[in-house]
Each structure stands twice: as structure tokens, then as C-alpha cells.
Amino acid sequence: MRRFASRFLLVGLLITLAVFVIRAIDGAGNALASITSIEAEGQPERESFRVFDPVHVTIEAAGSFEGGEADTALAAHGWLVHRESGEVVWRMRPAERPARGTYVLMRDTLALAPGTYDAYYAALGAPLARTPRQGTSLRDRLSDALSGGGKGWIGDEARWKFVVALAPGVEEGATAGAMPPEDPEDLVWSTGSVGSNERADVVLRVTEAVQIELDALFEGAGARPVDSAFVTTLEGDTVWVARPATSEHAGGSLRNRRQTDTLALAPGQYRVVYHSDGDHAVGSWNANPPWEPWRWGLRIAPADSASRAGAIAPVDPLRDYPRVAEILCVDQPSATHEVRFDVVEALDLTVVAVGEIIGDSAYDYATITRGDETVWDMEEARLRPAGGDRKNRRAEERLSFIPGTYTLRYETDGSHHCGDYNGDAPDDPAFWGVVLLSSDGLPAGDRVRILGQSAEVEGQEAPATPQVPATVPENALVDLTGVENSEDRRETFRLTERTAVCVHSLGEISDSNRYDWGRITRPSGEVVYAMTFENSSRAGGNSLNRRSTAFLELDPGSYIAQYTTDGSHAFGSWSNGAPPTPALWGLIVYPAPEGAGEEGDPAAACAELPSSTEPEVVLPSTPPGVPDSTDLTVLSTVASNP
Incomplete structure (x- = not known):
């Protein structure tokens, strides 16, 4: 009889164990969120899941109260949030704390509507709700030391957990895993x-x-x-x-x-x-x-x-704020570009920079210094994605500048830069560098003075500065220089024989648009010359300042030289860095040096100071009432300032 009872008891134990194992396996297989490896005073844990149809779930959560016997706040606990509404649909709320110790275990069932859910667990304690220790006896001090300053709940760490699983019998309607929470797109x-x-x-x-x-x-x-x-x-x-x-x-x-x-x-x-x-x-x-x-x-x-x-x-700073200085589309590896500027009057400037930063390591980045002091460092700024590869990072910050001399600097390493990205390019592939903007929306004007710009490329000598006329030649046929914002200037000239001329134009042009630029046309509308991004080069000051030098052989007849500016960044009101020869902003036409078209590059000859040779110019008869001026070479000058 005893043997039978022993065997019966053994079979019962085996069946119970099998049921427990099956339930454990089934519960693990149906888990939607399972947070079990929890570190005391570590950062919170999160697991997310999606519910497609109304379902019932089981919840098993273990946590701890704060250490004092009178404390009712949980030091370690889990909770569940419906992401779309932000509602906390379940959290650990024990009816009472245990008679002894801090550990508490809760089991519950819950009906969930469709949506995304975030299961969180935190074990950082609630110091503001913690009962302060009053005793000073040896026993109190020993208890304090053993409990980590009243944090005896830390000893429960191995038992903490938060598991949300489909209820028994529920096989579908929800899946584990979901993208991290993020802001909706319709926010301002x-x-x-x-x-x-x-x-x-x-x-x-x-x-x-x-x-x-x-x-x-x-x-x-x-x-x-x-x-x-x-x-x-x-x-x-x-x-x-x-x-x-x-x-x-x-x-x-x-x-x-x-x-x-x-x-x-x-x-x-x-x-x-x-x-x-x-x-x-x-x-x-x-x-x-x-x-x-x-x-x-x-x-x-x-x-x-x-x-x-x-x-x-x-407000979009790049669109709405006037530019003060910039270093953009840096396309040389292992290069350092600098713009030095004086702040004459205290003002706020917004810096926007895009570069290559991975974790704590910066490879292409911007800085602003004042003497030996670092005013701003992109590596330490708040960064956000710049689009494309994850290492493309963007910084944008408003800074207050006091009077003094500053250096805006951009450095690149040996790879992944404008025009030669070894990963996906940023959203704006040409914006690889840094720009300073006037934060009040007004041109910096006399408040900031650009001192100069330089670039050093590892293993290369600094490029020679192209020679350009420092002043308008005395024998110029057309002088449309010193052009200010929102102007449309024109001069008409006429040649009686085929003549070689040089054209020098200084303006503001990007690879997609022309803002300040010059051209020459015939009265019929035929374009003889037009300044473009392709036939110009950087003029210094900032990347949009462009210089074009051309050699032309013009047939006899009349020609119209024209120069047009937009509403910002021109002579007398530089919203970005001024070019090295700001007074030449505009268009000049002057006689080409003798023999310029016979050997070598004619355009190179046009970069040199011109000779005094002048072509023969035929003037129209003087209209009635206009004084005779037989030495004029310009037929008419028209300036429009809308």
C-alpha cells in the first residue's frame, strides 16, 4: 500500500512539473514583452509590441518598495503605456507593501485595444519619497551601510521582471517588437x-x-x-x-x-x-x-x-537669415579652411554646420575660436541627423558674440566629403561645411568685418591667387562696377572693326542659380557673353562669390553690357563674406592686350593688367540740346533700381 502511494505521489509530481514546464514554455513563446535582465540604478528598459485585434494579456511583474517600513513609493517597478494616446494602461500598484522586506510580485490580466504599446521598467528609486534615517546608533549606521544608504531594495535585483504575454488560448492578434517612439509629423x-x-x-x-x-x-x-x-x-x-x-x-x-x-x-x-x-x-x-x-x-x-x-x-535660418561668413562644399581631403572676422558691435549669430561625426569622434567638423579660447565646437554641440549616412550630422545653435577677432574653421579628414562621399550623401549634398548667419534677420553690415579667408590642404601647396585688375583700367570700354543691391545697370558701346576685348565679371552665383551676374548681348538679343557657374571660379570671401574672365573677339557693331543684382549681398552691403576686391563687383570690358589671341591662353592674358591700346569707337551724332563730347566711348548708361 505504501509502495502504491509513493508511486502515485511520484506520478503526480511529474505531471505537475510537466504542466509547469509546458506553461512556462508556452508563456515564453507568447510573450509580447519580457524585461528580465534589470540593473539596479541602471537606465530604464523598454520593449514594445503591436496589437492588431482586441486581445487579453497576462502580466507578471516583480519590483521593490523603497527601504523604509513607512515608504509606499516603488523604487523598482514596471508599467505599460498605450503609445498613441500616451495613457498608462497598467502599472504596479500593490494594495499594500509586504510585512517584511521590500520585494513584491504581482500577477494580472488585462484587455488591450489595437495600437502600439511600450513596456517600461525602471529601478532608480524614488529619493524624494524616501524616509530619511533618523537614528545615529551603531545599529542604525550598520543598517544604513548594508542597505546602501537606505536602499535595501537593491538586494532584490535578481528577482525583478516585467513580462506581458498573450493570455492562455490566445494565439494571434498581437506581435512582439515595434519601432521606437517618435514625434508625429504634424508638430509645429x-x-x-x-x-x-x-x-x-x-x-x-x-x-x-x-x-x-x-x-x-x-x-x-x-x-x-x-x-x-x-x-x-x-x-x-x-x-x-x-x-x-x-x-x-x-x-x-x-x-x-x-x-x-x-x-x-x-x-x-x-x-x-x-x-x-x-x-x-x-x-x-x-x-x-x-x-x-x-x-x-x-x-x-x-x-x-x-x-x-x-x-x-x-524660421529657416539658411533661408531667412542674412549670411555673414561661410565655408561650404569642402571637397578637399585633410584640409583646414578658415575665415577670420572682426565683431565690431555685439550681436547674436546663428551657426549651422554639417559634418562627419561618429559617437565621440569628429572627422569633418567646425569650430569658432577667439584667440586661444574655443567659443563653439561642433563636436560638443547638440547634433541631429543631416540625412543620408548615419555619420552625417548637423548642428545649429544661436551664439552671442562680443566685440573681438574670431576665426571660423572647418576641418576635414581623408575621406567622405563634399563631392566624394564614401557613404550616402546628406540631404543637401552641397551643404558640407559651416555658415554663420545674422540671427536678428538683419544684414550684419558694419557690425561684422571679414578680415580674410585661407585654406590649407595636406600635401599641397596653397593655390596661387589669380591675377585680376586691382582697379578699373583707364581705357575700359564698359565700367559697371560697385553695383549695389537690387540694381540693373546697362551700358551700350559700338565697335567699327573686329576687336579683341577682355571681360571681367565679379558676382554671386551657385551651381543652380545666378543672383548677381553680368552679360553682353547684341541689340537683336543674341547673347555674346554671359557669366555662369561653369565659366567662373571662386573669388574668395565665400563660396558664392565667383569671378569670370573671358577673351572675346567681337565683330563691328553695337553691344549692350548689363549687370543685375538681387536684393542681398552686393557692394556696400555684404550679407556674406566680401570678395578681396569688393569695388569690382560688377562687369568690366576693356581692350585685350596686343597679341593676346595669337599664342597661349587668351583668357590668361586677360587676367593681366591691360595695355593702353584702344579700338576705334564711333560715336553717334550728338542729339539736339546735349553738349558735344567727342571723347566718350560709351553710347548710353542706364541704371535701374527697382
């Missing part, structure tokens, strides 16, 4: 996930009255915000600010605050700023994070039809 602006010691700011332009929604997650202690989030006018008047008193608890540590407001803005420009302190942020939490850690920062969403229609938008 977002800081992204903010780390420690980071600043994000933007200028928003409002063209008609709008309403927006601001959502800020920040650190606050008592009545004082530790992280700053605010909106001001460009004149400095405060429009909105995040404060602990006007915010609510955002989950986790009591210092996690969230403020959501609807704000009405009148037409104008506004500055938005978010600045974090040196700890407790994404990647460096020192207490349990909020329910949605990735949202730490500031987000601005449209809240009415006007804001949704684009009546509020970030």
Missing part, C-alpha cells in the same frame, strides 16, 4: 528627447493669430524649475513659462513634472527655449523617469485651423 516644433546639459531653441514666425498646444516635461524641485522651458517675444517679453506650480506629476520621481497649455499668439516672431541641467534627463536619469521618458523636452502642436494651415512655422 519639437526639442526631441532632451539629455542633460542640452539646449534647444527656435524662432517661430506667426503670420496670423493662432492657437498652439505646448507640452513640456521637465524637472522641478519644490516651486523652482530645474529645467527651463519658456516662450518670449524677440524683445524678451515672457509669453509662457513652465513652472512646477502650474504643472502636474508626470509619473516616476516626484520631480518629474508635465505642463500642457493652450496658448494664443498674435502675428510676430517668438523665441522658444528648452534648457536642461546637468542630470536627470534622457540617458542620465538619477531617479525613476516619467511614464513616457522619451518625451522629456518640449513639443508644440497646432491647436486651430490657422496653425494647422501653416500660419505658424519655424
